[in-house]
Every structure is written in structure tokens, then in C-alpha cells.
Amino acid sequence: MTEIELLDAADRRARAYVATLPARRAFPSADDLRGLSRFDESLPEGGRHDADTLALLDDAGSPATVASASGAYFGFVVGGTLPAAAAAERMVVAWDQCASSFDNSPAAFAIERTAARWVLDVLDLPRGSAVSFGTSASACALACLTAARRTLLARRGWDFDRAGLAGAPEVRVVVSEAAHVTVLKALRLMGVGTDRLVVAAVDEQGRMDPARLPPLDDATILCLQAGEVNTGSFDAFEPLVAAARAAGAWVHVDGAFGLWARACPSTRGPTHGVEGADSWTTDGHKWLNTPYDGAMGICRDAGALAGAISSDAVYSSASADSQKNLGIEFSRRARGVAIWAALRSLGREGVAAMVDKHVRLAHRLASGLAAAGLEVLNDVVLNQVLVRAGSDETTLAWRDAAIADGRLWFGATRWQGRAAVRLSVSSWRTGQDEVDSALRHLCAAWEQVRAAGA
């Protein structure tokens, strides 16, 4: 088989996979999972045929995938991949660029620069900000937070690059009780232990309470949140950012999915004031429906990010807006290209329409479930619906019953000490039909659990 024949075969299989997505189980069957044992082979001494490797991958791998890109998947905040983004990704794979700077890939450099400009435009964030296309909101948070600490230390006359942390003035970090685990991880990696974190209280929706905001000063990083992962709620940016500004603190906003609310007139309201922050992280691979791993770290002071992350070497120097100088990775693939393609495919109106559709569908889910006697715990301000079915036990029993036949998938969580389930509407493939069919399924499972308990 020639290289081109092999790629043709891969493309045929990939197309067949995508074509059958709508009919796929959201979660694989026990039989399909057993098929994974075919990967338990030892490293072959001699290479195997490429066609055989491809066949094994598809025949045993595809059936055991989670169809998270389908319209019947409501787990986490996963999203699908828009056709334009998937097509662009195919090209990126063919190009195989090390997209670290202009010298390595003029095409990637130019496209990602446009993508960066569009991201700032559609999210309406300060236009001169640096945009790093990183692997994840986790990695981008690490990049932004380390830039924050280095900047605050520099303002105190401390040269972090040379002196490091030993003996440095302490930079306090204020996080909310509902901060995402990956923000805490980024801080831990930076050497900010959990005991040193200043934890701010939240209200019943998971929003930081401005009335109980811990004291801030000019050696403080305040971590806020756009889109709490259970409720979708937003911190009150206007008063919180104003308080931070007055104190000289740095504000970082985790907006992994919620920042996209800004792109839609009907959901933009609660994001007012977020533009006053210093840095933001968001994902393409969640609500923008681009492939993994595509995320953005955005920093108002472009020089602060480039200063902290810069990895110019004697054999490889490049402009400050080269991606290798803005993110953790040195060699990297051109992950901003799929983000560019998604934005070009949707346009400003298309992004707004997708966000609006998902929020309307989340409301539809919430009211259908409430009508069936289930307890919706959150104000549905975004694409997340947090639900409880009586006790902890019946909530989990209901979820188990609803996902048992594999048609739907969604996760369980705990919210303020109680069991709950979380449904997220975040794939472009999810429309009213998918939501109505999910509702029928969820209500039938609830009837079943109630009948069993009665």
C-alpha cells in the first residue's frame, strides 16, 4: 500500500465514523469495551503492515469511543467539532508544521495571528492583548498565572527570572471556593500550595460574593471565573475587578467555556466588567467546537506574557508574538488553525447563534425536567443544567437508569455537599430533536426509579 492509498483508507474510515456518529451509542457497550483487549499486544519485533495497524485502530478502537461529538452527549462541557474545524485539522495534520515561529511555518504564523485578532474581537477583549494558543485551559492558566506573578514581583523590584522564588516577597492568590481544579493545579505547579491560597466565599450559584471578598493588595492575584463548571454562573466582574484595580492586584479569569457568553448579545450581560481583567483563559475545544487540544491564554500586557514564557534560543530567536514565546510548548502543532477555521465558518453571527441555541436548549431541558418533578438546582444562565432527583441515592439511581442503555451520557457531580447530575448542551450537533428525545429518555428513567422506590 502506498502512502496515499493508506491515507485514502484512513480518510474513508474516518468519514464512515463521522457519518455514523448520530446513530452511535453515547457510551460504548460492554462488548465493545471487551474488544479493547485486542490492543493488549506486546511490542512487535518486526513492524506490522500499515493497513493492519489502521484496521485494528478502527475495528477495535472506533466502537469503544465515547460519541462525545454526537448530539446525544451531555457530559462535562465537551462540545463537538465543527465541520470547518475538522477539515482544517485534516490539513494541519498533512502539513505537519512545527508552528513555533514564522521561520518554522509562515502559513501557521499568519493564520494564527489572524485567529488571535478574531478571538479578541469576538470575545471583545482588549485588542492589543497577546493570545497564546495552548493545549488546554489548564496549560494556558499556568502561562497566564506565572506571567501575573512575575509582573507583580517586578513591580516590587524582584527579578523573578534570576532570583526565582527563594526569598521573594509572597504573592497572595485569592481563589473562589468554586474555582476549577485545573486552576488549583496550575497554582500548585507554580509552588503555591493549597494552604497558602486565600479562599473567597461563594453564594448558592457558585459566584464569588463581593461582600465577603478577602482584602487585596498590589501583591495579589485574584482568580475569577466566567462559567462555573456545574452551574455556568459568572462571578460579579464589575465590583470585583474594580476592587482589584483599586488595590493594584492582578485579575485572572478562568473562562474555559463561559467566556464565549460574551460572543452572544442574549448572554453577554453577566460578563460585563470581565474586559477589565489582566488575563483570561478559554478553550476552543469546548464551546467553540474545535478539535483537541485547542485553548487560548490571553494577556492584556502582551509583553508580560512574552517576558515570562519567552523561549528564544541562540539557534532560534523569533518575534515576541511567536507562539513559542507565548505558551508552554516550544515545538507545537498549529492548533490555532482550526480555531481560525471555526471562526471563519461561523462568523460573529454564527458564534452568537450557536451560544444562543445551546442556552435556549438548556432552558428547555431544565423546564422539561422541572415539569417532571425533578429539582433544577441552578439558575440556567448558560448551557449547564444541574439537577437533583430527591435524595442522593435516587439522584444517582436516576442517572444510572438514564445512561444504562448507552443512548445518552451525562455525569454525576456534587453540588454544595449534595449529589446532583450535570447536563451540558455544548455540541453544534445538539438541536431541539436531540434535546426532546433526551428529555423523554430522562423522564422515563425517572418514572422507572420512582416506581421502583414506591
Ligand SMILES: *Cc1c(COP(=O)(O)O)cnc(C)c1O
Ligand atoms: C474544562 C475547564 C477547565 C480546564 O480546561 P482544559 O482545557 O480541560 O484544561 C478550566 N476551567 C473550567 C471552568 C473548565 O470547565
